[in-house]
Amino acid sequence: MAPSAHQMMLDQARWRWSESLFWLSSLAVLFVFPSKALLFSQIAIMGLFALSLDLILGYGGIVSLGHAAFFGVGAYAAGLMAKHGMGDPLLGLGVAAFVAAVIGWLTSFLLLRGSDLTRLMVTLGIALMLFELANRMAPITGGADGLQGMMVGPVLGLFSFDLFGKTAYLYALTVLFLLFLLARKIVHSTFGLSLRAVKGNALRAGAIGISVSGRLVAIYTLSAAFAGIAGALSAQTTQLVSLDVLDFHRSADVMLVLVIGGVGWLYGGIIGAIMFTLMQDWLAGITPQYWEFWIGLVLVCLVLVGHDRIKTGVQSMVARLGGKGGAA
């Protein structure tokens, strides 16, 4: 007999042992390659940022060209807190998430109307506006020189950041893991399912009584908060915030990261971040100045080949290992 829909949903949401393996090995790499801790924390932050984009792109169906706006707002919020004597990292994360969420909430209403094209313009426009704002408010943000003099306290008052990035990685990984669990919970909840309906066909979703605007506003706000936390993590672990956090390149990069790993799949962002950051590290060693070119080439090839290949490839591999369907 075919399994009921209810059973199928539960199956999809079940925690698989391959997932435990993934997270355990992400912890283990720190002990295998302790000298690469800084790179790993960069990966974890990028993974969280891509995860936040996945929430709106993969689950909400909104193509955004300006997701760096929220990353940057979070980074500046955490950075300014740390600069003005409130260096507690968790407090910084909370404030960053709140500020980014407020901006996400306010701007989400502009995305409800209009086509994909309008959304592209609005998201890009908002990111550029914030970039310009950060540039003009040099007395507060440091302008083009970046924010200097951040004093970040120890995490939970116990673990202070070391030079080698060990604490930074464990901190970033923990935050990523917790937020991942939250996102996982959300996308498998009835809210997440209704969101998928909205993405599939907004008109029909509305017809069966789902509040389309409400769902989009909610997921956009949540995604902004996640991106803000990623920005705050970046600010705290590197103790540096520059205009670069709001740059157009960051929005494009995170899109590439997500697409490499797979859209509409929570592990996609994280796997993409691993591949992207390693590639960046490797390419920057060869052609530091023109590595943009290679990013572009990867994007073009990825679209021509079809970016679902990697996702289905990894998923079928996991399926073969785990004996049953794809993960998360």
Add this chain to the structure above:
Amino acid sequence: MLTILFDGIAYGMLLFVLACGLSVTMGLMNFINLSHGVFSMAGGYITAFLINRLGVPFLLCLPLAFLFSAALGMVLERTLYRRLYARSHLDQVLFTIGIVFMAVAAVDYVIGSQQQTVKLPEILKGRIDIFGGSIGLYRVFIIALCGCLAVTIQMLLVKTRFGSQLRAAVDDPRVARGMGINVNTVFAITFAVGSGLAGLGGALGTDILGMDPTFPIKFMIYFLIVVTVGGTSGITGAFFASLILGIADVGGKYYVPQIGAFIIYALMLVVLIIRPQGLFSRSKGK
């Protein structure tokens, strides 16, 4: 005051020539192309090269820039872009951003990151006085040329057989094919002409807008605003959107330099709140 207005109109006209090809391919054909600025850059660079290295007269460079960018557009459309017409918007966005990044890095690598300059012919230098305002002759030239172009393009779209074929192909490619219209060729020609106009705009704008490798990224938002604010009704909307954008941008930067850059974004938000489909839209919601 009049000078500012005039500069704004010239700037807006320039934006129109740059973006009007895009308003057809992106606004009407619903193909999201963020790499339009690459063709303008090609036009601008080829002009700078022809004038500074080969000493070709400026006025002769303009048609050459048009042809060069049109050829480039034609080649890329045939080889790459045509595969993407039927793909998702996400794919189109990723692909065209990839093209932009490659073009920016490649130009930076081959030519360098410095600003390109073109020497204008003596006849277009200098200023004239009209109604008490002093206006650069080059601005007058741009307005006249772009105005003629706008009228010509509108005529082409509305009055000629090709225009009707294009409109039919955009509205419903399947039926248009059934009626014996070669939709692929129509799209290819449209794309090439649009790219050529972008190249011409780039050539004309090198002196006013500045031309360096980041041009496609810097002007991406302007193009997007022109197309979305203009709406999907054809090039009339894009024309008015460009003019408004040009005047607002120049005026804003002159009168309130502190917040100058924000004016265009504020304008875009206001238009979108009042008219989500753009200034001019067809009743058929796309």
